[in-house]
Amino acid sequence: MDVRHLTYFIEVAKYKSFTKASNSLHLSQSTLSKVVKSLEEELNVELIDRSAKNIELTEAGEIVLAEGKMIMESLNDLSTHLYDLMNLKKGKIKIGIPPIIGFLFFPKIIKGFNNLYPDIKIKLTEDDSKKVKQEVRDGILDLGVVMLPADEKEFDVVPFVYDELSLFVHHSHPLAQKEKVEMKELQNETFILFKEEFAIHELIIQECGRAGFHPEIAYESSEWDFISGMIGENLGISIFPKPIAKKVDQDLIKAIPIFNPSLPWNLGFISKKKKYASPAVREFIQFISTKLPS
Numbered sequence: 001m002d003v004r005h006l007t008y009f010i011e012v013a014k015y016k017s018f019t020k021a022s023n024s025l026h027l028s029q030s031t032l033s034k035v036v037k038s039l040e041e042e043l044n045v046e047l048i049d050r051s052a053k054n055i056e057l058t059e060a061g062e063i064v065l066a067e068g069k070m071i072m073e074s075l076n077d078l079s080t081h082l083y084d085l086m087n088l089k090k091g092k093i094k095i096g097i098p099p100i101i102g103f104l105f106f107p108k109i110i111k112g113f114n115n116l117y118p119d120i121k122i123k124l125t126e127d128d129s130k131k132v133k134q135e136v137r138d139g140i141l142d143l144g145v146v147m148l149p150a151d152e153k154e155f156d157v158v159p160f161v162y163d164e165l166s167l168f169v170h171h172s173h174p175l176a177q178k179e180k181v182e183m184k185e186l187q188n189e190t191f192i193l194f195k196e197e198f199a200i201h202e203l204i205i206q207e208c209g210r211a212g213f214h215p216e217i218a219y220e221s222s223e224w225d226f227i228s229g230m231i232g233e234n235l236g237i238s239i240f241p242k243p244i245a246k247k248v249d250q251d252l253i254k255a256i257p258i259f260n261p262s263l264p265w266n267l268g269f270i271s272k273k274k275k276y277a278s279p280a281v282r283e284f285i286q287f288i289s290t291k292l293p294s
Helices: 003-015 018-025 029-043 059-086 099-116 129-137 199-210 224-232 242-246 279-290
Strands: 091-097 120-126 143-147 155-170 190-194 216-221 238-241 253-259 264-272
Touching: 003 018, 003 029, 003 059, 018 029, 029 059, 091 099, 091 129, 091 279, 099 120, 099 224, 099 238, 099 242, 099 279, 120 279, 129 143, 129 264, 143 199, 143 279, 155 199, 155 224, 155 242, 155 279, 190 199, 190 224, 190 238, 199 238, 216 224, 224 238, 224 253, 238 242, 242 253, 264 279
Parallel strands: 091 120, 091 143, 190 216
Antiparallel strands: 143 264, 155 238, 155 253, 155 264
């Protein structure tokens, strides 16, 4: 069915006159009459009772008019929604983040983006890096935040944060007196780490191995505040991203730089290669690139 034919029929029904409708549409009356007749033939029903003095719709005509109005309204809504989407008035972005990254950076980022685009909805999902990567692969998430490096054959990567990991100990711990520590100095310590599915867990195990020892792990958790609470009770040490130092109880816990080697903590946004990125997603990436955390 040609949408224009439906539009012309609705106009005839509106004016109940071929003459008035043809004037409104800037068509000849004969052309308009042929269009309506063509629509009737296509639908195999009579839409207009031509035996009456004035134009009257048949029962079929009333149905086509009602349904036709809804179709035209839907098409108008579609155009409006597409316009809003392309002009960033509407949209959705699904982002996966590890918990420790979420609370450090995202409240300010989301607020800043929402101030610019209040009708773009952002859905955040907190999970470990492995699951975030998998859901980006599966197309469930538009974007994910992970520790770098990430496989650039599989993902498009936008670097986000460049920072380092630090040692976190209780203020009474002997290492708290040091200005910086080497990994090999931690070989006799009791560690409290994030669970195995977190990328930072694997990184710490690898760095301990490079320093010549396997860490003794007393506790594992998926919550950074639980780990910091355990450190606050002097039940072990941990290695956290340096920005966590601003969030812990600094009367109880000290953050100490690690050197020889230093441990990079670099983050990036990943998206699935060749996956369509909506205007909202593209604008969010652009926003992030100009609002890198300090």
